[in-house]
Amino acid sequence: NAGVMQNPRHLVRRRGQEARLRCSPMKGHSHVYWYRQLPEEGLKFMVYLQKENIIDESGMPKERFSAEFPKEGPSILRIQQVVRGDSAAYFCASSRGGADQPQHFGDGTRLSIL
């Protein structure tokens, strides 16, 4: 019973390139959350998705960032035209939904911008 799988574990991009981060939730989980951890800072909520729907994107930067969770396949966090300030660890979590269900976290993707 695999946990939340994120790939890649490490991603290096040059300024101006695109970064795609993938998250496969645990089996049976249809709710996905993305969080960002900037260097020496705490975790911050970015976006909450259910299959094919964005439920809450209040933590997403207004430009260059987008997220999707298609009917088939992993959830994708996409960052266009990356800048140095995007360097961070990006964590995905999943749950079954419901107030009594815990969120299970992946190992994160460490994004470095050159």
Add this chain to the structure above:
Amino acid sequence: KNEVEQSPQNLTAQEGEFITINCSYSVGISALHWLQQHPGGGIVSLFMLSSGKKKHGRLIATINIQEKHSSLHITASHPRDSAVYICAVRQGAQKLVFGQGTRLTINP
């Protein structure tokens, strides 16, 4: 002021000591999580609490809803317990709001 405050920010102790990490929050919540993060590593969910107390091995978590306060205790601490411990509260449907974390170092 952060919605979730943890104390202390850093804690160093000797192996075998009893450890307490505190978390206070200022918003209404549906649940509180304690998470563990090793350097450069992933995040492991230790507990999810909405009331009372939970115990798992040497770890104990308590929450007082009226006082908006939770504690994480580690009994008989061990160097492998060295990690960052993060308190997170769930607001509304699902969103988590995190504390800044407590960096725990247990020396042999």
